[in-house]
Amino acid sequence: MNPTPETPGPAPEEPGHAPEAAPATAPEAAPATAPRAETDADADAAARRAASFERQRRLRQEPRFPGGPAADPAGSHHERRIRSFQPRRSRVTAGQEDALQRLWPKWGLDIDGRGVIDLPTLFDGLPVVLEIGFGMGEATAQMAADDPDTGILAVDVHTPGQGNLLGLADRAGLSNVRVANGDAIILLREMLAPAALDGLRVYFPDPWPKKRHHKRRLIQTEFLDLVAQRLKPGAVVHCATDWEPYAEQMLEVLTAHPLFENTQADGGYAPRPAFRPLTRFEGQGLDKGHCVHDVLFTRR
Numbered sequence: 001m002n003p004t005p006e007t008p009g010p011a012p013e014e015p016g017h018a019p020e021a022a023p024a025t026a027p028e029a030a031p032a033t034a035p036r037a038e039t040d041a042d043a044d045a046a047a048r049r050a051a052s053f054e055r056q057r058r059l060r061q062e063p064r065f066p067g068g069p070a071a072d073p074a075g076s077h078h079e080r081r082i083r084s085f086q087p088r089r090s091r092v093t094a095g096q097e098d099a100l101q102r103l104w105p106k107w108g109l110d111i112d113g114r115g116v117i118d119l120p121t122l123f124d125g126l127p128v129v130l131e132i133g134f135g136m137g138e139a140t141a142q143m144a145a146d147d148p149d150t151g152i153l154a155v156d157v158h159t160p161g162q163g164n165l166l167g168l169a170d171r172a173g174l175s176n177v178r179v180a181n182g183d184a185i186i187l188l189r190e191m192l193a194p195a196a197l198d199g200l201r202v203y204f205p206d207p208w209p210k211k212r213h214h215k216r217r218l219i220q221t222e223f224l225d226l227v228a229q230r231l232k233p234g235a236v237v238h239c240a241t242d243w244e245p246y247a248e249q250m251l252e253v254l255t256a257h258p259l260f261e262n263t264q265a266d267g268g269y270a271p272r273p274a275f276r277p278l279t280r281f282e283g284q285g286l287d288k289g290h291c292v293h294d295v296l297f298t299r300r
């Protein structure tokens with residue numbers, strides 16, 4: 001994401017940019033019996049009823065797409081913990097919906113916190129890299145196509161992106177991508193074994209530019225403590241951002257962490273590795289004249 005300070009310029013269809021309560025699609029947002037709004041007060045009341053209907057549906061854990069990803073599988077949206085993403089609803093295209101319904105049973109995985117995933121079985125013995133926050137998944141699909149000998153466990157909470165990535169992987173005939181639905185923290189904490197991962201990629205994580213939101217940033221010491229337990233020795237953590245203060249934070253917390261070592265002898269940013277494709281958010285950042293930094297550290 002590529003915000004200007006304090007005004008992150010929402011783009012409602014984009015991951016990471018949606019407002020707190022994005023408008024729900026009509027059939028799910030409003031019960032069929034909802035009266036037609038005639039005045040502003042009626043409209044407000046209808047909106048409140050629709051929001052409450054949506055909350056109830058979520059609490060019942062009803063999926064939006066039969067056979068597709070579960071709604072808020074581990075209840076993360078209702079946790080009091082500070083999250084690195086905002087609960088939101090975004091429109092899903094017909095193509096994404098088709099991919100979710102057709103391909104989720106084969107390639108999808110709900111982060112329900114109910115057991116440790118057997119990664120060697122899931123990826124037929126390939127080394128596995130976790131990508132947190134793949135957005136619409138174009139870069140993920142590209143990396144999977146470029147390196148079929150590495151499995152990518154791609155996690156995001158963004159339903160349209162999940163459908164998009166499944167569709168891309170299907171059309172490209174990829175068998176080394178799995179799409180996880182839910183909060184990466186719960187995935188790391190509850191569902192991955194110690195030393196299960198061969199790498200971690202976090203590309204253009206939400207920068208949370210306002211000072212009071214800095215606590216929501218993903219890359220901080222507590223997160224690295226957890227990540228360090230899930231990575232094999234020698235595994236690489238690769239982060240990239242176009243938000244200068246966040247790049248500085250990434251470098252600072254990784255440098256200070258005793259279990260990580262900078263791949264760069266000078267202790268600074270890394271040159272952009274050839275394997276990282278241009279991502280959607282990176283493109284937007286470059287259009288705004290932002291400078292992109294890659295940070296690559298090895299798990300000791």
Ligand SMILES: C[S@@+](CC[C@H](N)C(=O)[O-])C[C@H]1O[C@@H](n2cnc3c(N)ncnc32)[C@H](O)[C@@H]1O
Nearest residue numbers: 001015016085133135156183184204279280281
């Ligand atoms: C700014 S977007 C970047 C998307 C993509 N990497 C790119 O560069 O175009 C950040 C993404 O991270 C996801 N995200 C943030 N925190 C997450 C978490 N704890 N678990 C899973 N996904 C998360 C958001 O939903 C969003 O799609």
